[in-house]
Amino acid sequence: MKTRQVLGAGAILALVSLVVVMLRHDDVAESARSPASQKSPAPNPAQPKPLESRTANSPVNDLIIPTRDQVEGQPALVAPHLSELTTTESPALADKIGSPNTPPEQEAKVVLDLLKLYRRLFGTYPAGENNHQFVNALLGANKEKLPLLPHNHPRLNAQGELVDAWGTPFFFHQNSRNSVEVRSAGADRLMYTSDDILAGRPSPTGDSSAAPGDMATDG
Numbered sequence: 001m002k003t004r005q006v007l008g009a010g011a012i013l014a015l016v017s018l019v020v021v022m023l024r025h026d027d028v029a030e031s032a033r034s035p036a037s038q039k040s041p042a043p044n045p046a047q048p049k050p051l052e053s054r055t056a057n058s059p060v061n062d063l064i065i066p067t068r069d070q071v072e073g074q075p076a077l078v079a080p081h082l083s084e085l086t087t088t089e090s091p092a093l094a095d096k097i098g099s100p101n102t103p104p105e106q107e108a109k110v111v112l113d114l115l116k117l118y119r120r121l122f123g124t125y126p127a128g129e130n131n132h133q134f135v136n137a138l139l140g141a142n143k144e145k146l147p148l149l150p151h152n153h154p155r156l157n158a159q160g161e162l163v164d165a166w167g168t169p170f171f172f173h174q175n176s177r178n179s180v181e182v183r184s185a186g187a188d189r190l191m192y193t194s195d196d197i198l199a200g201r202p203s204p205t206g207d208s209s210a211a212p213g214d215m216a217t218d219g
Helices: 002-033 093-095 104-124 133-138
Strands: 171-176 179-184 197-199
Touching: 002 133, 093 179, 104 133, 133 179, 171 197
Parallel strands: none
Antiparallel strands: 171 179, 179 197
């Protein structure tokens, strides 16, 4: 009787051990299949970061920097350094602005002629939203780094703006690719009053004419 009990107990113990081993095997297999247990591949430092992960703190070499061709036609936000210019000469037209031989009432027309010369050279007027940006293009912030206005011109104020005979910055308004207006506030220094001096007017067909002196040579 005791022998049967011992054999029965031994069989039960063996069965329990077998079940425990099987359960452990299943746990190991499940753990191996679990995503959490799978190691992620080591990041490749040469692989660029996704666009959405780039922040203002990203290294400079990780940012997309536009080429000159991509920014061509955009407003000139800063004037070029003198060392960047292809020449230090400027057209004779620039000397007429502020010259004793040029009546103040004619200066807006001279500035317009200078802008037309720019269009002759580069195919369009400078892209700009204010006086400063137009002037930057004339100072050489263009694809050829060619100055049409010297950096030390006496009519440039401390803000880098071109001013009229009364010290007021000229107002530039580009109506279209081929039409631009230059406005002087006149003696009262107030824009859009009766003594304003205007050169260039809006034209439905665009101003495609070239004024005398457009092709003035450096001197």
